């Protein structure tokens with residue numbers, strides 16, 4: 739892994755942690771309304787985690803990643819869940835929409851840069867170099 743990719747990954751972890759703290763602070767009714775988490779989403783997240791060669795243990799709960807204190811998957815490994823905020827929360831009169839927009843934009847920019855980074859299997863390979 740190049741130093742640039744390592745820094746981007748670190749930035750991604752921090753950015754999604756901020757976004758998670760923000761969205762969490764904007765909606766505390768999910769447990770009551772059951773409006774956000776679905777096991778189909780958990781399954782998608784699990785497939786992505788596996789695809790990246792990682793593993794997050796399931797909890798045995800109705801939703802496979804739901805623990806006593808919420809989701810056990812780190813925010814940067816469940817990007818869609820972290821970004822999501824339901825319409826009622828976003829439609830509140832005091833909702834800080836600009837802050838939400840900026841946080842999402844930061845995450846998108848980091849994702850873009852990571853996608854533009856060379857795949858792991860080519861890192862360190864330059865012209866004329868072989869694995």
Ligand code: SF4
Nearest residue numbers: 775776779780809819
């Ligand atoms: S936040 Fe966690 S428990 Fe909820 S849908 Fe996403 S992965 Fe599943």
